[in-house]
Amino acid sequence: MIARLRLGAQVAAVAVVAALLGLLIWKVAQGESEVTAELARGGTPAAPPFTLERLDGKGDLAIESLRGKTVVLNFWASWCGPCRDEMPLLQQGSERWKDRNVVFVGIDIDDLRSDARSFLERFGVTYVNVYDGKSSTVGRYGATGVPETYFIDADGRIRWRIAGPVEEAADLDEGIERTLQARP
Amino acid sequence: MRHVAVALLALAFAAPAAGSELRPTAAELESELVCPVCETTLDTSDAPVARRMKAFIRARIAAGDTKSQIKAQLVDQFGTPVLAVPPRKGFDLIAWILPLAGLGAGVVAVGALAWRWSRVRGSPAAGGEGEPLDPVLERRLDDELERYE
Numbered sequence: 001m002i003a004r005l006r007l008g009a010q011v012a013a014v015a016v017v018a019a020l021l022g023l024l025i026w027k028v029a030q031g032e033s034e035v036t037a038e039l040a041r042g043g044t045p046a047a048p049p050f051t052l053e054r055l056d057g058k059g060d061l062a063i064e065s066l067r068g069k070t071v072v073l074n075f076w077a078s079w080c081g082p083c084r085d086e087m088p089l090l091q092q093g094s095e096r097w098k099d100r101n102v103v104f105v106g107i108d109i110d111d112l113r114s115d116a117r118s119f120l121e122r123f124g125v126t127y128v129n130v131y132d133g134k135s136s137t138v139g140r141y142g143a144t145g146v147p148e149t150y151f152i153d154a155d156g157r158i159r160w161r162i163a164g165p166v167e168e169a170a171d172l173d174e175g176i177e178r179t180l181q182a183r184p
Numbered sequence: 185m186r187h188v189a190v191a192l193l194a195l196a197f198a199a200p201a202a203g204s205e206l207r208p209t210a211a212e213l214e215s216e217l218v219c220p221v222c223e224t225t226l227d228t229s230d231a232p233v234a235r236r237m238k239a240f241i242r243a244r245i246a247a248g249d250t251k252s253q254i255k256a257q258l259v260d261q262f263g264t265p266v267l268a269v270p271p272r273k274g275f276d277l278i279a280w281i282l283p284l285a286g287l288g289a290g291v292v293a294v295g296a297l298a299w300r301w302s303r304v305r306g307s308p309a310a311g312g313e314g315e316p317l318d319p320v321l322e323r324r325l326d327d328e329l330e331r332y333e
Contacts, residue, residue, distance in 0.1 A: 009293060012289070079235075110262070111261075112236055133220075134265075
């Protein structure tokens, strides 16, 4: 009886340790975004799909619906100082590039909807912005914070990334040019 | 009389809870909600998003929202991780079950060990009171005791 009890306890202990180890491995694997790893290798990872609510109240936007266009995807939040600094550059960029089949999309993360809407209004942002208060896209894109900008080609592959704020219009233009040139 | 006492006691506890639900304070909500960026409760965070959430909470309290309504609005925007205490449903139920399961397993393990030790200590092989002495040893012991008397 005691031997069986001891064996049972040992099996349970091993199972608990194995489960915790599995959880650790899963967590580490989740933390490392495939996008980040592939970009670091010089690859062109597929842009992770998402469907999110538009902040202008006009339903949802699925990133896949923009296939065939070059997409400038910008992660931001209204409470983020550098996001405020770069927002005029992004708005001007969206106007400058709109005739070249380039679409700008903003993703507002970790934010209050009301703050996000006020922010867009204050900066006169006219391109489409979606709301991701739960930050569901951040981990999949491997974004390290806000702001961060991804350049996605017409086939839905990420070609370039600016981690941190866009400081000059030329940085934005360079990312777009690279993405357009890479188009097959 | 006894029933009246019980009812009064229940009311004494229920009244503050109902008051807190209907008229929550910013301090209590800030201790029950988590900043999504720094992952600490709002009352211990000074992150920009935490400051905005605190302002939101104060505005909603001023607008007359209940505690549940304010929490629901923040969960709608930030998800259940914004709650310091996870809800008792769905996947979050694990956070409640696992500690209880661990505690139960611990109690069972301690009980089993205690039972085992009590059996070992009570067994004749362990030198319990019922164990008969070797006759030679017994005689020697008696001789020794007689010598000291």
